[in-house]
Amino acid sequence: MSTSPIDRELDHARQSGPVRTLTIPPCPELLTRLQAVMAEADPDWDAVAAIASADVAMAASLVRAANSPVYSRGRGVDNVPQAMSLLGLRQTAVLLTQFLAARALPLNHPLLETFWLGSSRRALAMGYVARQLYGTSPDLAHTLGLFCDVGIPVMLQGLPGYAGTLVEARARMDRTHTLTEQIAHKTDHTIVGALVARTWGLPEDLKTAIRLHHEVEALEDRSIAEPVRVLLAATVLAEHLVHSHEGHPDAPEWIQRGGDCLRHLQIHEHELTHWQDALQPVFEHLQPA
Incomplete structure:
Protein backbone atom coordinates (compact mmCIF):
# COMPACT_ATOMS: atom_id res chain seq x y z
CA MET A 1 0.00 0.00 0.00
CA THR A 23 -16.22 -3.33 -10.19
CA ILE A 24 -13.32 -1.29 -11.51
CA PRO A 25 -12.79 -2.34 -15.14
CA PRO A 26 -9.27 -3.64 -15.87
CA CYS A 27 -6.92 -1.53 -17.92
CA PRO A 28 -7.11 -2.58 -21.58
CA GLU A 29 -4.09 -4.67 -22.59
CA LEU A 30 -3.23 -2.35 -25.47
CA LEU A 31 -3.31 0.64 -23.12
CA THR A 32 -0.96 -1.14 -20.72
CA ARG A 33 1.44 -1.72 -23.62
CA LEU A 34 1.11 1.90 -24.75
CA GLN A 35 1.83 3.24 -21.27
CA ALA A 36 4.94 1.08 -21.00
CA VAL A 37 6.27 2.38 -24.33
CA MET A 38 5.49 6.02 -23.54
CA ALA A 39 7.15 5.73 -20.09
CA GLU A 40 10.50 5.09 -21.76
CA ALA A 41 12.99 7.95 -21.98
CA ASP A 42 12.88 7.70 -25.78
CA PRO A 43 9.54 6.13 -26.77
CA ASP A 44 9.77 3.79 -29.74
CA TRP A 45 7.84 5.21 -32.71
CA ASP A 46 7.49 1.80 -34.34
CA ALA A 47 6.15 0.25 -31.13
CA VAL A 48 3.42 2.90 -30.89
CA ALA A 49 2.60 2.41 -34.58
CA ALA A 50 2.26 -1.32 -33.97
CA ILE A 51 -0.13 -0.70 -31.09
CA ALA A 52 -2.17 1.76 -33.16
CA SER A 53 -2.40 -0.77 -35.99
CA ALA A 54 -3.26 -3.72 -33.74
CA ASP A 55 -6.96 -2.83 -33.78
CA VAL A 56 -8.67 -1.95 -37.05
CA ALA A 57 -11.27 0.30 -35.43
CA MET A 58 -8.62 2.14 -33.41
CA ALA A 59 -6.43 2.66 -36.48
CA ALA A 60 -9.43 4.04 -38.38
CA SER A 61 -10.25 6.33 -35.47
CA LEU A 62 -6.69 7.70 -35.46
CA VAL A 63 -6.76 8.38 -39.22
CA ARG A 64 -10.19 10.01 -38.88
CA ALA A 65 -8.92 12.26 -36.09
CA ALA A 66 -5.88 13.28 -38.13
CA ASN A 67 -8.18 14.28 -41.00
CA SER A 68 -10.49 16.29 -38.75
CA PRO A 69 -10.44 20.12 -38.65
CA VAL A 70 -8.88 19.85 -35.18
CA TYR A 71 -5.58 18.52 -36.54
CA SER A 72 -5.71 18.59 -40.34
CA ARG A 73 -3.24 20.82 -42.22
CA GLY A 74 -5.12 20.72 -45.49
CA ARG A 75 -3.86 17.43 -46.86
CA GLY A 76 -5.55 14.13 -46.16
CA VAL A 77 -3.89 11.13 -44.54
CA ASP A 78 -4.72 7.54 -45.45
CA ASN A 79 -2.94 5.35 -42.92
CA VAL A 80 -1.50 5.12 -39.41
CA PRO A 81 2.08 6.22 -40.25
CA GLN A 82 0.81 9.31 -42.05
CA ALA A 83 -1.54 10.10 -39.16
CA MET A 84 1.28 9.72 -36.65
CA SER A 85 3.58 11.95 -38.70
CA LEU A 86 0.92 14.65 -38.67
CA LEU A 87 -0.08 14.28 -35.02
CA GLY A 88 3.27 13.55 -33.44
CA LEU A 89 4.05 10.72 -31.07
CA ARG A 90 2.57 12.10 -27.87
CA GLN A 91 -0.68 13.36 -29.38
CA THR A 92 -1.04 9.97 -31.07
CA ALA A 93 -0.71 8.34 -27.64
CA VAL A 94 -3.32 10.69 -26.19
CA LEU A 95 -5.83 9.81 -28.93
CA LEU A 96 -5.16 6.09 -28.60
CA THR A 97 -5.71 6.39 -24.84
CA GLN A 98 -9.01 8.15 -25.48
CA PHE A 99 -10.18 5.42 -27.86
CA LEU A 100 -9.21 2.59 -25.51
CA ALA A 101 -10.79 4.26 -22.49
CA ALA A 102 -14.09 4.76 -24.31
CA ARG A 103 -14.11 1.11 -25.39
CA ALA A 104 -13.32 -0.12 -21.86
CA LEU A 105 -16.19 1.88 -20.37
CA PRO A 106 -19.25 1.29 -22.57
CA LEU A 107 -22.02 3.71 -21.67
CA ASN A 108 -25.33 1.94 -22.11
Missing part, protein backbone atom coordinates in the same frame (compact mmCIF):
# COMPACT_ATOMS: atom_id res chain seq x y z
CA SER A 2 1.18 3.54 -0.74
CA THR A 3 1.67 6.00 2.10
CA SER A 4 0.30 9.01 0.17
CA PRO A 5 -2.83 10.56 1.72
CA ILE A 6 -4.89 9.95 -1.40
CA ASP A 7 -3.79 6.33 -1.67
CA ARG A 8 -4.61 5.79 2.00
CA GLU A 9 -8.04 7.26 1.33
CA LEU A 10 -8.49 5.01 -1.69
CA ASP A 11 -7.35 1.96 0.28
CA HIS A 12 -9.90 2.75 2.98
CA ALA A 13 -12.66 3.29 0.41
CA ARG A 14 -11.84 -0.02 -1.26
CA GLN A 15 -11.98 -1.87 2.05
CA SER A 16 -15.22 -0.42 3.40
CA GLY A 17 -18.39 1.32 2.27
CA PRO A 18 -20.10 1.28 -1.11
CA VAL A 19 -16.90 1.42 -3.17
CA ARG A 20 -16.01 -2.05 -1.91
CA THR A 21 -18.70 -3.57 -4.12
CA LEU A 22 -17.91 -1.60 -7.28
CA HIS A 109 -27.51 4.45 -20.29
CA PRO A 110 -29.57 7.43 -21.54
CA LEU A 111 -27.97 9.72 -18.93
CA LEU A 112 -24.56 9.15 -20.51
CA GLU A 113 -25.42 9.58 -24.19
CA THR A 114 -23.15 12.64 -24.43
CA PHE A 115 -20.58 11.60 -21.81
CA TRP A 116 -17.66 11.12 -24.21
CA LEU A 117 -18.69 14.18 -26.22
CA GLY A 118 -18.45 16.36 -23.12
CA SER A 119 -15.28 14.61 -21.99
CA SER A 120 -13.68 15.09 -25.42
CA ARG A 121 -14.58 18.79 -25.47
CA ARG A 122 -13.16 19.26 -21.99
CA ALA A 123 -10.02 17.34 -22.98
CA LEU A 124 -9.46 19.51 -26.05
CA ALA A 125 -10.07 22.65 -23.98
CA MET A 126 -7.61 21.42 -21.35
CA GLY A 127 -4.95 20.78 -23.97
CA TYR A 128 -5.55 24.22 -25.48
CA VAL A 129 -5.34 25.96 -22.10
CA ALA A 130 -2.15 24.06 -21.22
CA ARG A 131 -0.51 25.25 -24.44
CA GLN A 132 -1.11 28.84 -23.31
CA LEU A 133 0.63 28.20 -20.00
CA TYR A 134 4.33 27.85 -19.26
CA GLY A 135 5.55 24.45 -18.15
CA THR A 136 2.23 22.56 -18.25
CA SER A 137 2.05 19.39 -20.33
CA PRO A 138 -0.75 19.64 -22.91
CA ASP A 139 -0.82 15.83 -23.15
CA LEU A 140 -1.31 15.40 -19.40
CA ALA A 141 -3.93 18.17 -19.35
CA HIS A 142 -5.79 16.60 -22.29
CA THR A 143 -5.79 13.21 -20.57
CA LEU A 144 -7.06 14.74 -17.32
CA GLY A 145 -9.89 16.40 -19.22
CA LEU A 146 -10.83 13.03 -20.64
CA PHE A 147 -10.60 11.06 -17.39
CA CYS A 148 -11.66 13.44 -14.61
CA ASP A 149 -15.30 12.23 -14.62
CA VAL A 150 -14.55 8.58 -15.40
CA GLY A 151 -15.95 7.55 -12.02
CA ILE A 152 -19.47 8.52 -13.11
CA PRO A 153 -20.11 5.60 -15.52
CA VAL A 154 -18.54 3.17 -13.04
CA MET A 155 -20.91 4.38 -10.31
CA LEU A 156 -23.89 4.34 -12.63
CA GLN A 157 -23.23 0.73 -13.50
CA GLY A 158 -22.56 -0.40 -9.95
CA LEU A 159 -24.47 1.68 -7.38
CA PRO A 160 -28.25 1.26 -6.96
CA GLY A 161 -30.07 4.58 -7.15
CA TYR A 162 -27.14 6.47 -8.66
CA ALA A 163 -29.09 7.42 -11.78
CA GLY A 164 -31.40 9.61 -9.69
CA THR A 165 -28.41 11.07 -7.84
CA LEU A 166 -26.77 11.96 -11.14
CA VAL A 167 -29.87 13.79 -12.35
CA GLU A 168 -30.03 15.74 -9.09
CA ALA A 169 -26.29 16.51 -9.07
CA ARG A 170 -26.44 17.92 -12.60
CA ALA A 171 -29.42 20.11 -11.75
CA ARG A 172 -28.27 21.62 -8.46
CA MET A 173 -26.44 24.93 -8.47
CA ASP A 174 -26.27 25.35 -4.69
CA ARG A 175 -23.64 22.69 -4.07
CA THR A 176 -21.02 20.70 -5.91
CA HIS A 177 -21.67 17.50 -7.82
CA THR A 178 -19.59 15.52 -5.34
CA LEU A 179 -21.46 16.77 -2.27
CA THR A 180 -24.74 15.51 -3.73
CA GLU A 181 -23.08 12.14 -4.37
CA GLN A 182 -21.63 11.98 -0.86
CA ILE A 183 -24.99 12.73 0.75
CA ALA A 184 -26.68 9.96 -1.21
CA HIS A 185 -23.94 7.31 -1.41
CA LYS A 186 -21.13 8.19 1.04
CA THR A 187 -18.69 8.30 -1.86
CA ASP A 188 -18.31 10.28 -5.08
CA HIS A 189 -17.02 10.04 -8.63
CA THR A 190 -13.66 11.66 -7.81
CA ILE A 191 -12.81 8.80 -5.44
CA VAL A 192 -14.00 6.18 -7.91
CA GLY A 193 -12.23 7.96 -10.77
CA ALA A 194 -8.98 8.04 -8.80
CA LEU A 195 -9.38 4.32 -8.19
CA VAL A 196 -9.72 3.78 -11.95
CA ALA A 197 -6.58 5.89 -12.49
CA ARG A 198 -4.66 3.86 -9.92
CA THR A 199 -5.92 0.54 -11.31
CA TRP A 200 -4.92 1.58 -14.81
CA GLY A 201 -1.48 2.84 -13.76
CA LEU A 202 -2.08 6.42 -14.89
CA PRO A 203 0.46 9.07 -13.79
CA GLU A 204 0.44 10.06 -10.11
CA ASP A 205 -0.34 13.73 -10.81
CA LEU A 206 -3.27 12.63 -12.97
CA LYS A 207 -4.67 10.42 -10.22
CA THR A 208 -4.32 13.24 -7.68
CA ALA A 209 -5.97 15.79 -9.98
CA ILE A 210 -8.89 13.44 -10.69
CA ARG A 211 -9.44 13.03 -6.95
CA LEU A 212 -9.28 16.78 -6.25
CA HIS A 213 -10.90 18.38 -9.29
CA HIS A 214 -14.05 19.38 -7.37
CA GLU A 215 -12.15 20.53 -4.25
CA VAL A 216 -12.42 24.29 -4.61
CA GLU A 217 -10.09 24.92 -1.65
CA ALA A 218 -7.23 22.87 -3.14
CA LEU A 219 -5.67 25.86 -4.92
CA GLU A 220 -4.41 27.23 -1.60
CA ASP A 221 -3.23 23.88 -0.25
CA ARG A 222 0.55 24.03 -0.52
CA SER A 223 0.83 20.38 0.42
CA ILE A 224 -0.47 19.71 -3.11
CA ALA A 225 2.23 19.92 -5.79
CA GLU A 226 2.06 23.10 -7.86
CA PRO A 227 1.73 21.24 -11.20
CA VAL A 228 -1.39 19.53 -9.81
CA ARG A 229 -2.84 22.83 -8.62
CA VAL A 230 -2.29 24.28 -12.09
CA LEU A 231 -4.15 21.32 -13.58
CA LEU A 232 -7.02 21.82 -11.10
CA ALA A 233 -7.35 25.50 -12.00
CA ALA A 234 -7.18 24.63 -15.70
CA THR A 235 -9.95 22.05 -15.24
CA VAL A 236 -12.30 24.65 -13.77
CA LEU A 237 -11.45 27.00 -16.64
CA ALA A 238 -11.94 24.30 -19.29
CA GLU A 239 -15.33 23.36 -17.81
CA HIS A 240 -16.33 27.03 -18.03
CA LEU A 241 -15.33 27.18 -21.70
CA VAL A 242 -17.29 24.01 -22.50
CA HIS A 243 -20.36 25.11 -20.55
CA SER A 244 -20.32 28.49 -22.29
CA HIS A 245 -20.24 26.79 -25.68
CA GLU A 246 -23.05 24.41 -24.78
CA GLY A 247 -25.22 27.12 -23.20
CA HIS A 248 -25.19 25.45 -19.77
CA PRO A 249 -25.03 27.31 -16.45
CA ASP A 250 -21.59 27.53 -14.91
CA ALA A 251 -20.65 24.91 -12.36
CA PRO A 252 -20.47 25.93 -8.68
CA GLU A 253 -16.66 25.66 -8.86
CA TRP A 254 -16.48 28.45 -11.45
CA ILE A 255 -19.01 30.59 -9.61
CA GLN A 256 -17.14 30.21 -6.33
CA ARG A 257 -13.54 30.20 -7.49
CA GLY A 258 -13.33 31.17 -11.15
CA GLY A 259 -11.51 34.38 -10.32
CA ASP A 260 -9.07 32.53 -8.08
CA CYS A 261 -8.36 30.05 -10.87
CA LEU A 262 -7.66 32.85 -13.35
CA ARG A 263 -5.29 34.52 -10.89
CA HIS A 264 -3.54 31.25 -10.16
CA LEU A 265 -2.94 30.74 -13.88
CA GLN A 266 -2.14 34.45 -14.40
CA ILE A 267 -4.84 34.77 -17.03
CA HIS A 268 -6.98 37.86 -17.71
CA GLU A 269 -10.70 37.52 -18.31
CA HIS A 270 -10.50 39.15 -21.73
CA GLU A 271 -8.32 36.24 -22.87
CA LEU A 272 -11.23 33.86 -22.29
CA THR A 273 -13.23 35.47 -25.09
CA HIS A 274 -10.39 34.87 -27.53
CA TRP A 275 -9.99 31.29 -26.32
CA GLN A 276 -13.71 30.63 -26.68
CA ASP A 277 -13.58 31.93 -30.25
CA ALA A 278 -10.58 29.73 -31.02
CA LEU A 279 -12.23 26.64 -29.54
CA GLN A 280 -15.64 27.17 -31.15
CA PRO A 281 -14.87 25.33 -34.42
CA VAL A 282 -13.08 22.58 -32.48
CA PHE A 283 -16.10 22.03 -30.24
CA GLU A 284 -18.47 22.12 -33.20
CA HIS A 285 -16.53 19.44 -34.98
CA LEU A 286 -17.19 17.14 -32.03
CA GLN A 287 -20.96 17.43 -32.38
CA PRO A 288 -22.51 13.94 -32.28
CA ALA A 289 -23.74 12.59 -35.59
Whole structure:
Protein backbone atom coordinates (compact mmCIF):
# COMPACT_ATOMS: atom_id res chain seq x y z
CA MET A 1 0.00 0.00 0.00
CA SER A 2 1.18 3.54 -0.74
CA THR A 3 1.67 6.00 2.10
CA SER A 4 0.30 9.01 0.17
CA PRO A 5 -2.83 10.56 1.72
CA ILE A 6 -4.89 9.95 -1.40
CA ASP A 7 -3.79 6.33 -1.67
CA ARG A 8 -4.61 5.79 2.00
CA GLU A 9 -8.04 7.26 1.33
CA LEU A 10 -8.49 5.01 -1.69
CA ASP A 11 -7.35 1.96 0.28
CA HIS A 12 -9.90 2.75 2.98
CA ALA A 13 -12.66 3.29 0.41
CA ARG A 14 -11.84 -0.02 -1.26
CA GLN A 15 -11.98 -1.87 2.05
CA SER A 16 -15.22 -0.42 3.40
CA GLY A 17 -18.39 1.32 2.27
CA PRO A 18 -20.10 1.28 -1.11
CA VAL A 19 -16.90 1.42 -3.17
CA ARG A 20 -16.01 -2.05 -1.91
CA THR A 21 -18.70 -3.57 -4.12
CA LEU A 22 -17.91 -1.60 -7.28
CA THR A 23 -16.22 -3.33 -10.19
CA ILE A 24 -13.32 -1.29 -11.51
CA PRO A 25 -12.79 -2.34 -15.14
CA PRO A 26 -9.27 -3.64 -15.87
CA CYS A 27 -6.92 -1.53 -17.92
CA PRO A 28 -7.11 -2.58 -21.58
CA GLU A 29 -4.09 -4.67 -22.59
CA LEU A 30 -3.23 -2.35 -25.47
CA LEU A 31 -3.31 0.64 -23.12
CA THR A 32 -0.96 -1.14 -20.72
CA ARG A 33 1.44 -1.72 -23.62
CA LEU A 34 1.11 1.90 -24.75
CA GLN A 35 1.83 3.24 -21.27
CA ALA A 36 4.94 1.08 -21.00
CA VAL A 37 6.27 2.38 -24.33
CA MET A 38 5.49 6.02 -23.54
CA ALA A 39 7.15 5.73 -20.09
CA GLU A 40 10.50 5.09 -21.76
CA ALA A 41 12.99 7.95 -21.98
CA ASP A 42 12.88 7.70 -25.78
CA PRO A 43 9.54 6.13 -26.77
CA ASP A 44 9.77 3.79 -29.74
CA TRP A 45 7.84 5.21 -32.71
CA ASP A 46 7.49 1.80 -34.34
CA ALA A 47 6.15 0.25 -31.13
CA VAL A 48 3.42 2.90 -30.89
CA ALA A 49 2.60 2.41 -34.58
CA ALA A 50 2.26 -1.32 -33.97
CA ILE A 51 -0.13 -0.70 -31.09
CA ALA A 52 -2.17 1.76 -33.16
CA SER A 53 -2.40 -0.77 -35.99
CA ALA A 54 -3.26 -3.72 -33.74
CA ASP A 55 -6.96 -2.83 -33.78
CA VAL A 56 -8.67 -1.95 -37.05
CA ALA A 57 -11.27 0.30 -35.43
CA MET A 58 -8.62 2.14 -33.41
CA ALA A 59 -6.43 2.66 -36.48
CA ALA A 60 -9.43 4.04 -38.38
CA SER A 61 -10.25 6.33 -35.47
CA LEU A 62 -6.69 7.70 -35.46
CA VAL A 63 -6.76 8.38 -39.22
CA ARG A 64 -10.19 10.01 -38.88
CA ALA A 65 -8.92 12.26 -36.09
CA ALA A 66 -5.88 13.28 -38.13
CA ASN A 67 -8.18 14.28 -41.00
CA SER A 68 -10.49 16.29 -38.75
CA PRO A 69 -10.44 20.12 -38.65
CA VAL A 70 -8.88 19.85 -35.18
CA TYR A 71 -5.58 18.52 -36.54
CA SER A 72 -5.71 18.59 -40.34
CA ARG A 73 -3.24 20.82 -42.22
CA GLY A 74 -5.12 20.72 -45.49
CA ARG A 75 -3.86 17.43 -46.86
CA GLY A 76 -5.55 14.13 -46.16
CA VAL A 77 -3.89 11.13 -44.54
CA ASP A 78 -4.72 7.54 -45.45
CA ASN A 79 -2.94 5.35 -42.92
CA VAL A 80 -1.50 5.12 -39.41
CA PRO A 81 2.08 6.22 -40.25
CA GLN A 82 0.81 9.31 -42.05
CA ALA A 83 -1.54 10.10 -39.16
CA MET A 84 1.28 9.72 -36.65
CA SER A 85 3.58 11.95 -38.70
CA LEU A 86 0.92 14.65 -38.67
CA LEU A 87 -0.08 14.28 -35.02
CA GLY A 88 3.27 13.55 -33.44
CA LEU A 89 4.05 10.72 -31.07
CA ARG A 90 2.57 12.10 -27.87
CA GLN A 91 -0.68 13.36 -29.38
CA THR A 92 -1.04 9.97 -31.07
CA ALA A 93 -0.71 8.34 -27.64
CA VAL A 94 -3.32 10.69 -26.19
CA LEU A 95 -5.83 9.81 -28.93
CA LEU A 96 -5.16 6.09 -28.60
CA THR A 97 -5.71 6.39 -24.84
CA GLN A 98 -9.01 8.15 -25.48
CA PHE A 99 -10.18 5.42 -27.86
CA LEU A 100 -9.21 2.59 -25.51
CA ALA A 101 -10.79 4.26 -22.49
CA ALA A 102 -14.09 4.76 -24.31
CA ARG A 103 -14.11 1.11 -25.39
CA ALA A 104 -13.32 -0.12 -21.86
CA LEU A 105 -16.19 1.88 -20.37
CA PRO A 106 -19.25 1.29 -22.57
CA LEU A 107 -22.02 3.71 -21.67
CA ASN A 108 -25.33 1.94 -22.11
CA HIS A 109 -27.51 4.45 -20.29
CA PRO A 110 -29.57 7.43 -21.54
CA LEU A 111 -27.97 9.72 -18.93
CA LEU A 112 -24.56 9.15 -20.51
CA GLU A 113 -25.42 9.58 -24.19
CA THR A 114 -23.15 12.64 -24.43
CA PHE A 115 -20.58 11.60 -21.81
CA TRP A 116 -17.66 11.12 -24.21
CA LEU A 117 -18.69 14.18 -26.22
CA GLY A 118 -18.45 16.36 -23.12
CA SER A 119 -15.28 14.61 -21.99
CA SER A 120 -13.68 15.09 -25.42
CA ARG A 121 -14.58 18.79 -25.47
CA ARG A 122 -13.16 19.26 -21.99
CA ALA A 123 -10.02 17.34 -22.98
CA LEU A 124 -9.46 19.51 -26.05
CA ALA A 125 -10.07 22.65 -23.98
CA MET A 126 -7.61 21.42 -21.35
CA GLY A 127 -4.95 20.78 -23.97
CA TYR A 128 -5.55 24.22 -25.48
CA VAL A 129 -5.34 25.96 -22.10
CA ALA A 130 -2.15 24.06 -21.22
CA ARG A 131 -0.51 25.25 -24.44
CA GLN A 132 -1.11 28.84 -23.31
CA LEU A 133 0.63 28.20 -20.00
CA TYR A 134 4.33 27.85 -19.26
CA GLY A 135 5.55 24.45 -18.15
CA THR A 136 2.23 22.56 -18.25
CA SER A 137 2.05 19.39 -20.33
CA PRO A 138 -0.75 19.64 -22.91
CA ASP A 139 -0.82 15.83 -23.15
CA LEU A 140 -1.31 15.40 -19.40
CA ALA A 141 -3.93 18.17 -19.35
CA HIS A 142 -5.79 16.60 -22.29
CA THR A 143 -5.79 13.21 -20.57
CA LEU A 144 -7.06 14.74 -17.32
CA GLY A 145 -9.89 16.40 -19.22
CA LEU A 146 -10.83 13.03 -20.64
CA PHE A 147 -10.60 11.06 -17.39
CA CYS A 148 -11.66 13.44 -14.61
CA ASP A 149 -15.30 12.23 -14.62
CA VAL A 150 -14.55 8.58 -15.40
CA GLY A 151 -15.95 7.55 -12.02
CA ILE A 152 -19.47 8.52 -13.11
CA PRO A 153 -20.11 5.60 -15.52
CA VAL A 154 -18.54 3.17 -13.04
CA MET A 155 -20.91 4.38 -10.31
CA LEU A 156 -23.89 4.34 -12.63
CA GLN A 157 -23.23 0.73 -13.50
CA GLY A 158 -22.56 -0.40 -9.95
CA LEU A 159 -24.47 1.68 -7.38
CA PRO A 160 -28.25 1.26 -6.96
CA GLY A 161 -30.07 4.58 -7.15
CA TYR A 162 -27.14 6.47 -8.66
CA ALA A 163 -29.09 7.42 -11.78
CA GLY A 164 -31.40 9.61 -9.69
CA THR A 165 -28.41 11.07 -7.84
CA LEU A 166 -26.77 11.96 -11.14
CA VAL A 167 -29.87 13.79 -12.35
CA GLU A 168 -30.03 15.74 -9.09
CA ALA A 169 -26.29 16.51 -9.07
CA ARG A 170 -26.44 17.92 -12.60
CA ALA A 171 -29.42 20.11 -11.75
CA ARG A 172 -28.27 21.62 -8.46
CA MET A 173 -26.44 24.93 -8.47
CA ASP A 174 -26.27 25.35 -4.69
CA ARG A 175 -23.64 22.69 -4.07
CA THR A 176 -21.02 20.70 -5.91
CA HIS A 177 -21.67 17.50 -7.82
CA THR A 178 -19.59 15.52 -5.34
CA LEU A 179 -21.46 16.77 -2.27
CA THR A 180 -24.74 15.51 -3.73
CA GLU A 181 -23.08 12.14 -4.37
CA GLN A 182 -21.63 11.98 -0.86
CA ILE A 183 -24.99 12.73 0.75
CA ALA A 184 -26.68 9.96 -1.21
CA HIS A 185 -23.94 7.31 -1.41
CA LYS A 186 -21.13 8.19 1.04
CA THR A 187 -18.69 8.30 -1.86
CA ASP A 188 -18.31 10.28 -5.08
CA HIS A 189 -17.02 10.04 -8.63
CA THR A 190 -13.66 11.66 -7.81
CA ILE A 191 -12.81 8.80 -5.44
CA VAL A 192 -14.00 6.18 -7.91
CA GLY A 193 -12.23 7.96 -10.77
CA ALA A 194 -8.98 8.04 -8.80
CA LEU A 195 -9.38 4.32 -8.19
CA VAL A 196 -9.72 3.78 -11.95
CA ALA A 197 -6.58 5.89 -12.49
CA ARG A 198 -4.66 3.86 -9.92
CA THR A 199 -5.92 0.54 -11.31
CA TRP A 200 -4.92 1.58 -14.81
CA GLY A 201 -1.48 2.84 -13.76
CA LEU A 202 -2.08 6.42 -14.89
CA PRO A 203 0.46 9.07 -13.79
CA GLU A 204 0.44 10.06 -10.11
CA ASP A 205 -0.34 13.73 -10.81
CA LEU A 206 -3.27 12.63 -12.97
CA LYS A 207 -4.67 10.42 -10.22
CA THR A 208 -4.32 13.24 -7.68
CA ALA A 209 -5.97 15.79 -9.98
CA ILE A 210 -8.89 13.44 -10.69
CA ARG A 211 -9.44 13.03 -6.95
CA LEU A 212 -9.28 16.78 -6.25
CA HIS A 213 -10.90 18.38 -9.29
CA HIS A 214 -14.05 19.38 -7.37
CA GLU A 215 -12.15 20.53 -4.25
CA VAL A 216 -12.42 24.29 -4.61
CA GLU A 217 -10.09 24.92 -1.65
CA ALA A 218 -7.23 22.87 -3.14
CA LEU A 219 -5.67 25.86 -4.92
CA GLU A 220 -4.41 27.23 -1.60
CA ASP A 221 -3.23 23.88 -0.25
CA ARG A 222 0.55 24.03 -0.52
CA SER A 223 0.83 20.38 0.42
CA ILE A 224 -0.47 19.71 -3.11
CA ALA A 225 2.23 19.92 -5.79
CA GLU A 226 2.06 23.10 -7.86
CA PRO A 227 1.73 21.24 -11.20
CA VAL A 228 -1.39 19.53 -9.81
CA ARG A 229 -2.84 22.83 -8.62
CA VAL A 230 -2.29 24.28 -12.09
CA LEU A 231 -4.15 21.32 -13.58
CA LEU A 232 -7.02 21.82 -11.10
CA ALA A 233 -7.35 25.50 -12.00
CA ALA A 234 -7.18 24.63 -15.70
CA THR A 235 -9.95 22.05 -15.24
CA VAL A 236 -12.30 24.65 -13.77
CA LEU A 237 -11.45 27.00 -16.64
CA ALA A 238 -11.94 24.30 -19.29
CA GLU A 239 -15.33 23.36 -17.81
CA HIS A 240 -16.33 27.03 -18.03
CA LEU A 241 -15.33 27.18 -21.70
CA VAL A 242 -17.29 24.01 -22.50
CA HIS A 243 -20.36 25.11 -20.55
CA SER A 244 -20.32 28.49 -22.29
CA HIS A 245 -20.24 26.79 -25.68
CA GLU A 246 -23.05 24.41 -24.78
CA GLY A 247 -25.22 27.12 -23.20
CA HIS A 248 -25.19 25.45 -19.77
CA PRO A 249 -25.03 27.31 -16.45
CA ASP A 250 -21.59 27.53 -14.91
CA ALA A 251 -20.65 24.91 -12.36
CA PRO A 252 -20.47 25.93 -8.68
CA GLU A 253 -16.66 25.66 -8.86
CA TRP A 254 -16.48 28.45 -11.45
CA ILE A 255 -19.01 30.59 -9.61
CA GLN A 256 -17.14 30.21 -6.33
CA ARG A 257 -13.54 30.20 -7.49
CA GLY A 258 -13.33 31.17 -11.15
CA GLY A 259 -11.51 34.38 -10.32
CA ASP A 260 -9.07 32.53 -8.08
CA CYS A 261 -8.36 30.05 -10.87
CA LEU A 262 -7.66 32.85 -13.35
CA ARG A 263 -5.29 34.52 -10.89
CA HIS A 264 -3.54 31.25 -10.16
CA LEU A 265 -2.94 30.74 -13.88
CA GLN A 266 -2.14 34.45 -14.40
CA ILE A 267 -4.84 34.77 -17.03
CA HIS A 268 -6.98 37.86 -17.71
CA GLU A 269 -10.70 37.52 -18.31
CA HIS A 270 -10.50 39.15 -21.73
CA GLU A 271 -8.32 36.24 -22.87
CA LEU A 272 -11.23 33.86 -22.29
CA THR A 273 -13.23 35.47 -25.09
CA HIS A 274 -10.39 34.87 -27.53
CA TRP A 275 -9.99 31.29 -26.32
CA GLN A 276 -13.71 30.63 -26.68
CA ASP A 277 -13.58 31.93 -30.25
CA ALA A 278 -10.58 29.73 -31.02
CA LEU A 279 -12.23 26.64 -29.54
CA GLN A 280 -15.64 27.17 -31.15
CA PRO A 281 -14.87 25.33 -34.42
CA VAL A 282 -13.08 22.58 -32.48
CA PHE A 283 -16.10 22.03 -30.24
CA GLU A 284 -18.47 22.12 -33.20
CA HIS A 285 -16.53 19.44 -34.98
CA LEU A 286 -17.19 17.14 -32.03
CA GLN A 287 -20.96 17.43 -32.38
CA PRO A 288 -22.51 13.94 -32.28
CA ALA A 289 -23.74 12.59 -35.59
